Amino acid sequence: MHAEAKSTNPTLWHDLGAPITEPRRTLPDFGVLSSPPRAPDGRMPTPHRPLVIRVGKRLRRLVDRLIAAASLVPNHAVLDVRAFPWTAELRANWRAVRNEAIAIALVGEASPPLATISPDHRGIAEPGKWRSFFLHGYGYAIEENLARCPRTAALVAGIPNLNSAFFSILAPGTHIPNHRGVTKGLITCHLGLIVPRDGDVRMKIGDRIVRWAEGETLVFDDTHPHEVWNDTGGTRVVLSLQFRRPLRQPGRLIADLFLGAVRRSPFVQETRANLLRWNDAIRRRDG
Known part of the structure; x- marks a missing residue:
């Protein structure tokens, strides 16, 4: 375990990852986002998707089996970080990444609730409790956010076959x-x-329980069912990255075709549009 680095701004964070206490300003009207009325339990309903999307979800298991058969790394739920040498650079520079997360992503409304910007996450994301500051999403760079986090941007630029990168809060x-x-x-x-x-x-x-550690990397296959708890009084923050699985042919072709379809789907395009609207609203509010 790496030694703790002390924050210079105790209102945002302390050694136990305390909740953010900075006063929050009133946001402009975000009715432009695709946010239907909440259900009685407070969650926003997931959207009704076109038939082609629903059929695609049913075919996903078959596609995943074909990809697994072509994988050049194990298909385990949790993978050995040594199989991905570039993770060493992340571990060596984790404090710089954390400093940018504290200075940018944890301030005010910079990181929108995932349930607000991503309609397909509304079934699992508690309102206001899971927030994300996106740098890349399914191959789309969020240039404004990258410019605000130059050290993190430089690190993720060196990750082979990067798909997505964001601070998960x-x-x-x-x-x-x-x-x-x-x-x-x-x-x-x-x-x-x-x-x-x-x-x-x-x-x-x-069938495994894993825990995060500051300055350490955890590599896993999220197609295995997974569940997360933050049973603490503090805020957990990680840099979440997705990258393309190393594959032999024809698995590479199958995976790329499927990813291309996902990238063009409402799952990605609505989230991207909502995120850009969110950033624009923040920018207009702050003048």
Whole structure:
């Protein structure tokens, strides 16, 4: 475990990853976002998708089996970080990444609730408890956010076959129910940035329980069912990365075709549009 680096701004963070206490200003009207009325339990309903999307989801298991058969790395739920040498650079520079997360992503409304910008996450993302600051999303660079986090931007630029990169922020008491990722063609890496120590923050993936550590990387296959708890009084922050799984042919072709379809789908395009609207609204509010 790396030694703690002290924050220079205790209102945003302290050693236990305390909740953000900075006063929050009133946001402009975000009715432009695709946000239907909330259900009685407070969650926003997931959208009704076109038939082609629903059929695609049913074919996903077959596609994943074909991809798994062509994988050049194990198909385990949790993978050995040594199989991905570039993760060493993340671990060596984790404090610089954390400093940018604290200075940018954890300030005010910079990081929107995932349930607000991503309609397909509304079934699992508690309102306001899971927030994300996107740098890349399914191959789309969020240039404004990258410019605000130059050290992190430079690090993620060196990741082979990067698909997505964002700061994932879980408020105290957050529970993300069991779910699975979109495709086995992607692998996920988390770099621990702020991990509270006044309770238990963990993920169950497959039949394993894993925990984050500050300055350490966790590599896993999110198509295995997984569930997350932040049973602490603090805010958990990781740099979440997705990259293309190393594959032989024809798995590479199959995975690329599937990813291309996902990239063009409402799952990605609505989220991208909502994120850009969010950033624009913040920019207009702040003058």
